[in-house]
Amino acid sequence: MVSKKHIESAHQRIQPYIHNTPILTSSILNGLTGAALYFKCENFQKIGAFKARGALNFALQLSKEELKNGLCTHSSGNHAQAVALAAQLLGTKAYIVMPKTAPQAKVDATKGYGAIVTFCEAILQAREDTLATIQQKTKAVFIPPYNHDWIIEGQATCAKEILEELDALDFVITPVGGGGLLAGSALAAKYFSPKTTVIGAEPEGADDAYRSFQTGILITSEHPNTIADGLLTSLGPINFEIIKQHVSEINLVTDEEIVAAMKLIYQHLKIVVEPSSATVLALVLKRKAFFKEKRIALILSGGNVDLGKLPF
Amino acid sequence: MVSKKHIESAHQRIQPYIHNTPILTSSILNGLTGAALYFKCENFQKIGAFKARGALNFALQLSKEELKNGLCTHSSGNHAQAVALAAQLLGTKAYIVMPKTAPQAKVDATKGYGAIVTFCEAILQAREDTLATIQQKTKAVFIPPYNHDWIIEGQATCAKEILEELDALDFVITPVGGGGLLAGSALAAKYFSPKTTVIGAEPEGADDAYRSFQTGILITSEHPNTIADGLLTSLGPINFEIIKQHVSEINLVTDEEIVAAMKLIYQHLKIVVEPSSATVLALVLKRKAFFKEKRIALILSGGNVDLGKLPF
Numbered sequence: 001m002v003s004k005k006h007i008e009s010a011h012q013r014i015q016p017y018i019h020n021t022p023i024l025t026s027s028i029l030n031g032l033t034g035a036a037l038y039f040k041c042e043n044f045q046k047i048g049a050f051k052a053r054g055a056l057n058f059a060l061q062l063s064k065e066e067l068k069n070g071l072c073t074h075s076s077g078n079h080a081q082a083v084a085l086a087a088q089l090l091g092t093k094a095y096i097v098m099p100k101t102a103p104q105a106k107v108d109a110t111k112g113y114g115a116i117v118t119f120c121e122a123i124l125q126a127r128e129d130t131l132a133t134i135q136q137k138t139k140a141v142f143i144p145p146y147n148h149d150w151i152i153e154g155q156a157t158c159a160k161e162i163l164e165e166l167d168a169l170d171f172v173i174t175p176v177g178g179g180g181l182l183a184g185s186a187l188a189a190k191y192f193s194p195k196t197t198v199i200g201a202e203p204e205g206a207d208d209a210y211r212s213f214q215t216g217i218l219i220t221s222e223h224p225n226t227i228a229d230g231l232l233t234s235l236g237p238i239n240f241e242i243i244k245q246h247v248s249e250i251n252l253v254t255d256e257e258i259v260a261a262m263k264l265i266y267q268h269l270k271i272v273v274e275p276s277s278a279t280v281l282a283l284v285l286k287r288k289a290f291f292k293e294k295r296i297a298l299i300l301s302g303g304n305v306d307l308g309k310l311p312f
Numbered sequence: 313m314v315s316k317k318h319i320e321s322a323h324q325r326i327q328p329y330i331h332n333t334p335i336l337t338s339s340i341l342n343g344l345t346g347a348a349l350y351f352k353c354e355n356f357q358k359i360g361a362f363k364a365r366g367a368l369n370f371a372l373q374l375s376k377e378e379l380k381n382g383l384c385t386h387s388s389g390n391h392a393q394a395v396a397l398a399a400q401l402l403g404t405k406a407y408i409v410m411p412k413t414a415p416q417a418k419v420d421a422t423k424g425y426g427a428i429v430t431f432c433e434a435i436l437q438a439r440e441d442t443l444a445t446i447q448q449k450t451k452a453v454f455i456p457p458y459n460h461d462w463i464i465e466g467q468a469t470c471a472k473e474i475l476e477e478l479d480a481l482d483f484v485i486t487p488v489g490g491g492g493l494l495a496g497s498a499l500a501a502k503y504f505s506p507k508t509t510v511i512g513a514e515p516e517g518a519d520d521a522y523r524s525f526q527t528g529i530l531i532t533s534e535h536p537n538t539i540a541d542g543l544l545t546s547l548g549p550i551n552f553e554i555i556k557q558h559v560s561e562i563n564l565v566t567d568e569e570i571v572a573a574m575k576l577i578y579q580h581l582k583i584v585v586e587p588s589s590a591t592v593l594a595l596v597l598k599r600k601a602f603f604k605e606k607r608i609a610l611i612l613s614g615g616n617v618d619l620g621k622l623p624f
Contacts, residue, residue: 022334024356043582044336105579263619267417270355270584270615303582307575307624 002149002156002242004191007184010057010153011160017056017089020161021045023297026268033284034292038169039265040162043273043303047081047109049230050158050301051145054180055082057154058143059090067092070140074098074120074127076229077106078302079145084113086143095140097130099123103229103274103306124220124234146178147236156184162297163192170294173280175301176200176209176250177231179239185299186246200243200250201279203227203258208234213243213250227255227311230276230302257282259311265300266312274305314461314468314554316503319496322369322465323472329368329401332473333357335609338580345596346604350481351577352474355585355615359393359421361542362470362613363457366492367394369466370455371402379404382452386410386432386439388541389418390614391457396425398455407452409442411435415541415586415618436532436546458490459548468496474609475505482606485592487613488512488521488562489543491551497611498558512555512562513591515539515570520546525555525562539567539623542588542614569594571623577612578624586617 024039042050059071070093073083080096087094094115098107099122111117120130135142144151158181159172172189176182186198202209205226211219212235220234235243243250253261255275262278265271280298284291336351354362371383382405385395392408399406406427410419411434423429432442447454456463470493471484484501488494491512498510514521517538524531524547532546547555555562565573567587574590577583592610596603 048582266584266619270360272578272582272584307578307622310619310622312619 002153002187006149006153007156007160007188007191011157013060014053014056014154014157018046018052019044023162023165024269024271028268029264033288035284036295037284038162038166038297039269040158040297040299041271042158042299042301043271043277047078047085048302048304049078049082050155050181050299051078051082052085053157054151054154055079055086055143058148058150059086061150062141066141069138070095071143072096072131072135072138072140073143073145074131075145076102076232078230078304080110080115081106081113083143084110084115087115088113093140095134095138097127097134099127103304105306106304109304145233146180147238149238151180152184152187152239152242155180156188158299159185159188160192163188163196166297168295169193169196169297171197171199171291171296172299173199173201173283173296174299175228175231175276175279176202177276178233179209179235179243181299181301182247183239183242186242190246197248198246200247201283202250202252203231203279204252204254206231207252210250210252212240216244228258228276228279230274231279251283251287253279253282253286257286261285263312272303272305273300274302275311277301277303314465314499318461318465319468319472319500319503323469325372326365326368326466326469330358330364331356335474335477336581336583340580341576345600347596348607349596350474350478350609351581352470352609352611353583354470354611354613355583355589359390359397360614360616361390361393362467362493362611363390363394364397365469366463366466367391367398367455370460370462371398373462374453378453381450382407383455384408384443384447384450384452385455385457386443387457388414388544390542390616392422392427393418393425395455396422396427399427400425405452407446407450409439409446411439415616417618418616421616457545458492459550461550463492464496464499464551464554467492468500470611471497471500472504475500475508478609480607481505481508481609483509483511483603483608484611485511485513485595485608486611487540487543487588487591488514489588490545491521491547491555493611493613494559495551495554498554502558509560510558512559513595514562514564515543515591516564516566518543519564521555522562522564524552528556540570540588540591542586543591563595563599565591565594565598569598573597575624584615584617585612586614589613589615
């Protein structure tokens with residue numbers, strides 16, 4: 001079980017390598033929503049996404065012996081870059097399996113950190129099979145994208161930073177894909193600000209977390225289809241257990257709502273985010289009455305986007 | 313003559329209304345250029361551009377009597393929004409003449425601050441004629457876009473903030489259109505960091521400042537044509553006198569170089585800037601050998617762009 005102490009240790013461990021990212025506000029977006037919104041800009045994080053936190057917290061706990069054959073993982077993009085960065089910092093190799101549908105910007109950046117990239121079909125089975133083959137050959141250590149306490153502890157440091165900077169928050173809203181960020185944020189709230197409620201925002205086209213949460217049974221997305229390419233993966237079982245206990249709701253948003261919110265973020269915050277990040281603002285806009293006059297932190301999970309393919 | 317005291321007073325006057333905008337860095341962009349780059353993010357300024365500084369410094373020096381008939385100006389966009397904001401803050405009207413080629417985002421934002429917008433042809437003569445008619449009818453006070461000491465003092469506060477935050481800068485590079493920001497920055501360097509050299513970056517398609525600087529005679533752009541819509545105006549005579557004395561060079565960049573630099577800013581700084589802002593990075597990339605290993609502040613002048621018309 002991830003404890004308060006675990007999250008504090010994780011934060012201490014990764015602090016020399018990550019940014020305490022800024023929190024931005026916009027009076028226009030506050031006006032539009034009728035709420036006080038605090039945007040935690042993980043698009044400004046190392047590798048352009050919160051994923052650096054979890055991957056570094058994992059890699060920094062490995063021994064020299066474990067590190068020597070390299071690190072490996074499968075990821076549609078941001079976790080790939082995070083593992084590649086960790087390998088580069090620790091002076092070892094990174095073997096990354098990426099679905100062939102991954103955004104070019106994420107593929108380029110992963111290679112930019114010196115990783116060896118192998119492409120596969122865009123389904124979980126193909127990703128896991130390809131990785132197993134590579135792992136057998138190289139003996140590299142697998143860094144899981146979300147389903148592991150060390151990853152969850154690392155991702156929890158993002159909400160911890162928010163709760164240390166802002167008082168009396170009513171809500172923290174995070175996107176949900178594999179559930180590392182949502183589970184970590186829920187635990188951070190439990191330990192550092194028990195009165196703050198944590199909600200997950202999920203795309204309708206990859207609604208496994210929503211359905212799992214509603215039924216209490218872990219359901220896998222079969223053919224996820226959403227513009228939020230960072231949220232295609234299904235919830236991990238460890239993540240699900242934490243989310244069931246400590247998250248108050250998971251709400252769905254459509255791709256259309258995601259694109260509209262993404263445009264508002266570019267226009268008024270003047271920052272570049274990927275579609276996954278926009279789910280959180282899309283949710284506030286969708287449930288305006290519910291969120292009215294609340295103090296809400298929204299985690300903008302990343303900013304790695306193919307600029308030539310912006311949806312507006 | 314704008315003195316050190318004038319700039320200090322201007323800063324004190326406008327400080328309650330403006331942001332001390334953040335300075336961002338990127339290890340990837342430092343690697344690409346071989347220099348230490350500090351990006352002053354005026355895209356995060358009120359109204360999304362540095363122009364808020366000058367317009368507020370002007371408007372805040374007007375008497376109640378002068379304010380009562382409103383403020384007016386002509387502008388392709390950012391100064392328009394700045395005057396509209398000043399009028400809103402001071403509880404008076406804003407009458408704005410805009411060329412019909414102004415970006416929709418800038419027109420919408422100007423109207424958003426409650427300004428009354430009149431469109432005209434995209435040449436200086438038409439702008440001035442239209443404005444004269446409006447001014448005669450309304451008796452509103454004209455807030456000039458750049459050719460005035462109060463405007464120059466206001467714009468100078470941006471470089472002042474940079475020089476207070478960063479030591480031992482070799483260069484400050486600013487875009488140049490009418491010359492308010494460039495002249496103000498040159499004076500700020502003279503007073504607050506005399507060893508720092510100030511350089512202007514200008515689009516080839518609106519090269520009046522470059523040609524004026526080379527010949528020593530003020531030349532007007534006849535048919536400026538550049539993607540940098542904020543830099544279409546010609547240098548003002550007051551600005552030119554300051555620039556001649558205190559700026560070391562004005563260098564040209566092509567639209568192609570501007571677009572490439574703009575893309576790098578979106579990709580690596582993860583922020584939204586308008587084309588004018590990208591001239592400064594384009595210049596560093598163009599003269600890599602000259603700028604190698606130097607400490608350089610680059611003023612990103614604004615972030616008001618039609619998102620549907622991004623050039624990449």
